[in-house]
Amino acid sequence: MTIKLALASGKGGTGKTTLATGLAAVAAMRGLDAVYVDCDVEEPNGHLFLHPEMEHSREVQVPVPRVDEEACTLCGRCGEVCQFGAITALPNTVATFPELCHGCGGCTMACPEGAITEVGRAVGTVEHGRAEVPGGSLSFVHGVLNVGEAMAPPVIDAVLEEAPPSQLMVVDSPPGTACPMIAALRGSDYVVLVTEPTPFGLSDLKLAAETVEQMRLPFGTVINRAGMGDDSVDRWCEERGIEVLARIPFRRRLAEAYSRGELLPAASPEMRGWMDRMLDGILARREGAAR
Amino acid sequence: MVSGKGGTGKTSLAASISVLAPDSVLADCDVDAADLYLVFDPRRLDSEEFSGGSKAAVIPDLCTGCGRCVEVCRFDAFTRQGSEPPVVDQTFCEGCGVCRLACPADAIDFSPSLDGWVYRSATRRGPMVHAELALGRENSGKLVSLVRKRAAQWAGRKELDLVVIDGSPGIGCPVIASLTGVDLALMLAEPSVSGVHDLQRLLSLSSRLGVESAVAVNRWDISPEMTGRIEDMARETGAEFLGRIRYDDRVTEAIVARKAPVEHFGEGAAEDMRQVWRRAESLLRRQG
Numbered sequence: 408m409t410i411k412l413a414l415a416s417g418k419g420g421t422g423k424t425t426l427a428t429g430l431a432a433v434a435a436m437r438g439l440d441a442v443y444v445d446c447d448v449e450e451p452n453g454h455l456f457l458h459p460e461m462e463h464s465r466e467v468q469v470p471v472p473r474v475d476e477e478a479c480t481l482c483g484r485c486g487e488v489c490q491f492g493a494i495t496a497l498p499n500t501v502a503t504f505p506e507l508c509h510g511c512g513g514c515t516m517a518c519p520e521g522a523i524t525e526v527g528r529a530v531g532t533v534e535h536g537r538a539e540v541p542g543g544s545l546s547f548v549h550g551v552l553n554v555g556e557a558m559a560p561p562v563i564d565a566v567l568e569e570a571p572p573s574q575l576m577v578v579d580s581p582p583g584t585a586c587p588m589i590a591a592l593r594g595s596d597y598v599v600l601v602t603e604p605t606p607f608g609l610s611d612l613k614l615a616a617e618t619v620e621q622m623r624l625p626f627g628t629v630i631n632r633a634g635m636g637d638d639s640v641d642r643w644c645e646e647r648g649i650e651v652l653a654r655i656p657f658r659r660r661l662a663e664a665y666s667r668g669e670l671l672p673a674a675s676p677e678m679r680g681w682m683d684r685m686l687d688g689i690l691a692r693r694e695g696a697a698r
Numbered sequence: 699m700v701s702g703k704g705g706t707g708k709t710s711l712a713a714s715i716s717v718l719a720p721d722s723v724l725a726d727c728d729v730d731a732a733d734l735y736l737v738f739d740p741r742r743l744d745s746e747e748f749s750g751g752s753k754a755a756v757i758p759d760l761c762t763g764c765g766r767c768v769e770v771c772r773f774d775a776f777t778r779q780g781s782e783p784p785v786v787d788q789t790f791c792e793g794c795g796v797c798r799l800a801c802p803a804d805a806i807d808f809s810p811s812l813d814g815w816v817y818r819s820a821t822r823r824g825p826m827v828h829a830e831l832a833l834g835r836e837n838s839g840k841l842v843s844l845v846r847k848r849a850a851q852w853a854g855r856k857e858l859d860l861v862v863i864d865g866s867p868g869i870g871c872p873v874i875a876s877l878t879g880v881d882l883a884l885m886l887a888e889p890s891v892s893g894v895h896d897l898q899r900l901l902s903l904s905s906r907l908g909v910e911s912a913v914a915v916n917r918w919d920i921s922p923e924m925t926g927r928i929e930d931m932a933r934e935t936g937a938e939f940l941g942r943i944r945y946d947d948r949v950t951e952a953i954v955a956r957k958a959p960v961e962h963f964g965e966g967a968a969e970d971m972r973q974v975w976r977r978a979e980s981l982l983r984r985q986g
Binding site (some may be wrong): 416417419420421424447449450452455456486488490494509510511512513516517551554555556557558559580582583584585589591605606607610611614617618621622635637638659662663664666667668 | 891
């Protein structure tokens with residue numbers, strides 16, 4: 408059985424990728440069958456820390472309409488049903504705007520002449536490989552949204568489909584609380600919301616917590632760069648009864664190692680300790696829930 | 699103001715710039731993590747409801763339980779238990795209306811949803827337009843466009859010639875909505891392997907959109923090496939390099955004190971931010 412663990416945050420740059428790559432690597436170092444899944448397809452960074460050897464790559468396509476001009480009577484029904492302005496009948500032709508299309512299939516279904524078929528349009532790529540870490544190895548999957556494409560969720564869905572069955576799946580979510588984050592978190596067994604102890608961190612944590620509560624997913628928080636700002640995040644978590652899995656202090660030396668792309672549990676025994684304890688806590692929690 | 703990577707310090711710099719350029723409207727377009735309200739304690743002058751589209755709901759009394767809606771929905775928004783009428787999970791409803799087209803019993807309600815609010819507010823630094831997304835609702839690109847539209851209209855009425863937009867991380871829909879048609883994209887990068895990688899994708903987006911770009915590096919002294927790489931990348935892509943902002947604990951202290959960094963202290967990172975803005979301003983003046 409796969410445990411799907413997701414790292415997310417309302418605010419960007421709180422340390423999701425550092426923790427996600429670190430936790431996946433620590434699991435592999437401990438001999439677990441683990442996969443790291445980078446769902447931040449707009450700005451994927453996990454490969455910069457895990458240096459995977461890619462074995463497989465495939466294009467992600469979304470269905471968009473193609474109109475058979477011979478069969479089309481310019482009735483305009485397709486434009487009426489499309490909620491996204493992606494297809495519209497003009498006096499002499501039907502115009503399509505593929506980059507606005509959500510791939511719902513509504514126009515194809517509504518066309519009384521059967522003049523619309525669906526064709527694939529490439530929006531990104533999914534890659535799959537393996538990464539070596541000291542004393543082990545793990546599976547690696549990430550997705551890359553093509554530059555200029557607006558919609559990340561189809562690529563995120565493809566990344567999650569590509570992830571091989573494993574004992575532990577660590578999902579690195581895109582920041583924010585909008586559709587990309589929701590697509591990445593869907594079906595998670597446990598969510599870690601990474602935050603920082605500042606007013607911005609707290610405000611964005613509240614939004615992220617509300618979102619995962621609405622999705623009915625169990626979650627806890629990690630306070631990164633602890634000791635930097637104020638104690639409002641701690642107080643809020645205590646009031647709300649939200650578990651704080653770890654408080655990781657800011658160390659300039661670690662920030663420098665991160666900036667060079669070093670995998671932190673390999674670079675620092677202190678970091679390895681934090682990651683080990685977090686992983687223990689999360690796995691124990693899951694076992695408790697299963698019983 | 700955009701960054702590609704999250705957490706580079708965009709909002710701190712945007713807050714500072716909006717103080718240094720008081721004759722401007724500040725637009726918080728990071729609508730799914732809007733934070734500028736924490737710095738400027740805005741007093742709302744008016745609010746406007748925002749709908750990004752419609753959402754589906756099953757009308758149980760009309761539903762015959764045929765399950766057609768469940769079959770046609772490509773977003774897995776329907777869940778069904780036994781012979782009960784299916785239920786739509788609003789979080790996953792894309793608002794496409796295909797279920798309504800397919801339903802033989804006309805049992806799908808498909809009405810505009812309330813997805814958020816746009817506020818026009820007065821603050822100590824001047825006018826500010828900001829927004830709030832309703833819980834679990836999307837379409838942040840459309841909301842970004844509405845915030846920008848209201849900010850531009852307000853600036854026009856007050857004869858202000860600048861709108862400062864605080865954008866969101868990434869390169870997807872809300873970022874495209876924030877960048878389209880701006881006079882200058884000010885990109886704040888983080889000096890790390892991730893920061894370099896993410897800036898590259900952002901620069902390629904702005905060039906596709908035909909937008910002039912300028913780059914600054916925040917907390918540059920964490921990695922002089924990566925800062926050098928970012929400066930080289932800016933030069934190679936024809937983006938102006940606006941300067942380096944040093945790592946300074948007082949930036950966080952300012953935010954804790956609910957101040958823009960340039961309001962809270964004078965030298966250090968605050969002076970670097972002033973320098974970045976002076977150069978950005980002269981770029982904008984050169985454009986006329």
